[in-house]
Amino acid sequence: DAKTTQPPSMDCAEGRAANLPCNHSTISGNEYVYWYRQIHSQGPQYIIHGLKNNETNEMASLIITEDRKSSTLILPHATLRDTAVYYCIVRMMFTGGFKTIFGAGTRLFVKA
C-alpha cells in the first residue's frame, strides 16, 4: 500500500503558486519523498525529491516538515501546461533496495 495521502484535486490560477500537500506520517528515517507528475496519456515525469532538507530545482520547491510527516510541493508560477496528476511517493524499502509505490495523486487544474 502507498504510504502517502493527498487531496484528490486542486485548482490554481495561472501565474500563481500551486501548493500541493502530502501526508506521509509513517515514513521511516531513511526513506525519501519523491514527487512525479503525469500529464494526460504520457508517462510520469520526475519533479523533485528530498530526505529532510528543503529542496529546490528549476521546476519546483519541496518543503518537508521537521518531523518529516508531511511535505508540500510548490510550483512557483503555475502555467496551463502544469495541469496534471501529481504523485507524492515515499519509496518503500525491501531487501535489496527500494520500490516505488504510487498513491492516488492530486489532480491539479491550472485555470486561465
Added chain:
Amino acid sequence: DTEVTQTPKHLVMGMTNKKSLKCEQHMGHRAMYWYKQKAKKPPELMFVYSYEKLSINESVPSRFSPECPNSSLLNLHLHALQPEDSALYLCASSRLLQGNEQFFGPGTRLTVL
C-alpha cells in the same frame, strides 16, 4: 540520450495471441521497471530488474513474462491475456535500484479483445 522508448505505442490482441512489449534505454541505467496503469488510476508496479536480474515480482499472473536480455532492453511477453488486462503499460529505468529518479517511457496502450 535521456529517453526511454517503448514499442509499440498501441497494441490490440486477442485472448489467444502471443505478443511482446519492448522497452529500451541508452542512459547506462542498471535498474528497469514495468508498471501497469488502468484508466484514472495510478501506475502499479509489476516487475523490477536490477543488473539484468529480476528483483521484484509483485505477484503478477504468469501470463505476463518479463525478460531483460541486456542492460539496455526490457521485454514483457504476453500470452493468453484477459480483457481486464487492457491498460497502459509503462516502462521506466533508473541509474541504480537503491535510489535515483526514474525515467518513464510514454507507454504502450494495450487492448485485449
